[in-house]
Amino acid sequence: MTGTAVNPLFRAAYLSKDGERKVTLVIPWLSLKEQELVYPSNITFRSPSEQEKYVRQWVEERAGFASCFSIRFYPGRFSRDKGSILAVGDISEIIPDEEADIAVLEEPEHLTWFHHGKRWKVKFRLVVGIIHTNYIEYVKRETSGMQAFLLKYANSWVVNIYCHTVIRLSAATQEYPKSIICNVHGVNPKFLEIGKKKIAQQQNGKQAFTKGAYYIGKMVWSKGYKELLKLLRDHQKELAGLEVDLYGSGEDSDQVQEAAKKLELAVRVHPGRDHSDPLFHDYKVFLNPSTTDVVCTTTAEALAMGKIVVCANHPSNEFFKQFPNCWTYDSSNGFVEATRRALAEEPEQLTDAHRHELSWESATERFLKVAELDQVPTRKLSTSPSKNFMSTSFNMKRNMEDASAYMHHVISGFEASRRMFGAIPGSLQPNEEQCEELGLAVQAGKHGSRK
Numbered sequence: 209m210t211g212t213a214v215n216p217l218f219r220a221a222y223l224s225k226d227g228e229r230k231v232t233l234v235i236p237w238l239s240l241k242e243q244e245l246v247y248p249s250n251i252t253f254r255s256p257s258e259q260e261k262y263v264r265q266w267v268e269e270r271a272g273f274a275s276c277f278s279i280r281f282y283p284g285r286f287s288r289d290k291g292s293i294l295a296v297g298d299i300s301e302i303i304p305d306e307e308a309d310i311a312v313l314e315e316p317e318h319l320t321w322f323h324h325g326k327r328w329k330v331k332f333r334l335v336v337g338i339i340h341t342n343y344i345e346y347v348k349r350e351t352s353g354m355q356a357f358l359l360k361y362a363n364s365w366v367v368n369i370y371c372h373t374v375i376r377l378s379a380a381t382q383e384y385p386k387s388i389i390c391n392v393h394g395v396n397p398k399f400l401e402i403g404k405k406k407i408a409q410q411q412n413g414k415q416a417f418t419k420g421a422y423y424i425g426k427m428v429w430s431k432g433y434k435e436l437l438k439l440l441r442d443h444q445k446e447l448a449g450l451e452v453d454l455y456g457s458g459e460d461s462d463q464v465q466e467a468a469k470k471l472e473l474a475v476r477v478h479p480g481r482d483h484s485d486p487l488f489h490d491y492k493v494f495l496n497p498s499t500t501d502v503v504c505t506t507t508a509e510a511l512a513m514g515k516i517v518v519c520a521n522h523p524s525n526e527f528f529k530q531f532p533n534c535w536t537y538d539s540s541n542g543f544v545e546a547t548r549r550a551l552a553e554e555p556e557q558l559t560d561a562h563r564h565e566l567s568w569e570s571a572t573e574r575f576l577k578v579a580e581l582d583q584v585p586t587r588k589l590s591t592s593p594s595k596n597f598m599s600t601s602f603n604m605k606r607n608m609e610d611a612s613a614y615m616h617h618v619i620s621g622f623e624a625s626r627r628m629f630g631a632i633p634g635s636l637q638p639n640e641e642q643c644e645e646l647g648l649a650v651q652a653g654k655h656g657s658r659k
Contacts, residue, residue: 209248209482210426211505212340215393216314221267222394222572224277231277234302235263236284236293237646246286246293248457248480256281256646270396270484271568281646283638289630291428291459292318296635296642298325310334310581313371315341317363320370322631324620327613328370336579337371338392339381342524345500349430362629369613373579377503380524391503391527392575394568398484399512406489406514407557416514417492420451420551424483424506425498427456427464432498435520437467437475439497439543444472446544450551452495455488456480483509492516493550497543503527507534512566514558516550518543530565532556 213235220233237259243252253259260279268275282299286292299319303311308331313319316337320328328335343363347356360382367374367384374387409416425431433454440447450473454464457480468475481487483506494510496519501507503524510517511531519525521536528534533555537543564570576582619625627633643650 211393212315214396215340215505216312217263217267218271218394218396218568219312219314219392219572219575220277221271221273221275222568223575224275225273227276230307232280232303232307233277234280234282234299236295237281237642238284238286238293239641239645242286245288270398272397283642283646283648285632285635287632294322294632294635295319296632297638298323300326300328300331303331305331308332310336312579313337315339316367316371316374317343320366321362321629322620322626322635323366323370324617324636327617329372334373334581335371336581337367337374339367339374339376339384339387340502342380342382342500342502344382345380346430349500365612366616369609369616375575375578378524378526380499380502380522388578390574390578392571392578393503393505393508394571395508395512395566396484397568399509400563400567402484402489403512403514403558403563410514410554410557417490417555419453419491421493421495421547422453422455422488422491423495424455424480424488425496427454427458427461427480429460429463430500431456431458432496432500433460433464435497435499436495437464437471439540440471440473440475442540443544447473447547450474450547452476453478453491489513492555493518493547495547496520499524508566511558512563514555516553516555518546518550531558531562533558 217233220231223229224231237256238246240252240254244250251262253262259281263279264275280302282302283296284293285296287294311328311332311334313328313335316339318341344356344360347359363382364384374384375392376384376387376389377391377393379389406416423432423436425433427433433456440450440452452473452475454468454475455478461477465477468477492515494507494515494517496504496507496517498504499520499522501524504519507517507519507525507528511528511533514533516533516535517528518535518537519528521538525534525536529536535546535550537546619629621636623633623636626636638646638648640650642648
């Protein structure tokens with residue numbers, strides 16, 4: 209239940225809402241044992257159809273309209289060391305050739321690191337990659353600088369091979385040639401409805417916010433907990449009397465709880481909950497010092513609910529600076545000052561224009577514009593240069609890209625090289641259990657490893 213799962217779901221719902229586009233959302237299917245490792249609140253599914261029913265119900269309850277997009281599943285495996293789901297086999301095959309037109313790859317580097325199969329830019333007329341995650345920052349924090357350096361070039365390599373257009377949600381991601389920076393994510397409409405109720409309370413002279421400060425996020429150190437607890441520890445005297453509630457579940461929950469107990473401040477640690485839960489409605493201040501996010505989903509949600517957000521002056525928060533309740537800081541002293549002021553003052557009421565900017569309607573408009581999908585009916589991708597003098601350089605560039613794609617195809621086709629670069633063992637092709645669960649044809653002789 210993370211932003212990288214929820215946001216593509218909302219994107220599919222809103223792209224298909226007007227009925228003008230045929231949209232298919234393709235999501236990973238995990239075996240039961242791996243579902244238990246990944247999905248929250250002990251949720252598991254016995255079949256893809258059961259998961260599809262849950263997904264549709266979840267998004268329809270929040271969006272407020274019936275979903276009219278298709279859902280298909282690709283075989284996936286959970287990588288414990290990466291904390292991520294990785295694709296198994298050639299997932300481009302999930303879309304039949306006759307339906308292949310435009311592909312939107314949510315986290316294209318993640319989907320293509322170990323891709324071995326049809327080339328996305330050949331199968332699809334247009335491939336748009338959306339960069340969600342600052343992988344380089346995570347790797348720098350957890351491993352060596354050399355690994356971050358290698359990952360940066362690996363990401364650039366595969367994204368260039370497989371995408372025509374690249375959208376970066378913010379400048380907090382690594383740079384890609386000819387990429388566009390634009391936040392194409394919106395907020396679950398439920399949060400905007402909560403914000404409306406808060407505005408009504410404020411206009412009626414009622415106290416809309418009766419609680420103080422909180423933070424919510426996956427409970428791993430890299431998700432802002434390390435920075436927040438350090439700020440609270442270093443400024444306990446200046447922040448005397450401050451009470452903070454932390455909500456989250458994750459691998460580092462026990463360590464976060466132990467660190468919180470050592471503080472003189474009242475910092476309470478709770479299990480993760482849905483951010484739209486009534487429990488959160490009355491908090492006034494959302495503290496988010498994280499600098500690993502690209503665009504933080506929970507920050508957008510807090511702003512939509514009318515709260516004051518105290519966050520770092522960082523590229524990941526650039527989009528949020530347009531909202532009057534987003535208060536940024538440049539130093540630890542700035543954090544203290546912003547936090548104390550936020551607790552003493554009342555949030556400004558969001559205008560209709562601010563609310564629209566946070567919505568998925570606006571996010572969808574931005575996406576269609578920057579991806580030039582609003583021009584698709586009259587636009588054809590050029591297959592040859594328009595001027596003769598460009599032919600040599602154009603063909604040279606295309607030949608180099610073809611050679612690069614061929615090299616990736618070869619490297620990703622051998623079990624030994626795949627393992628060397630971090631692929632899950634045996635993930636070149638789906639196993640018989642995955643094929644049976646997804647109704648895929650078992651390809652004889654392809655389940656063994658290529659030496």
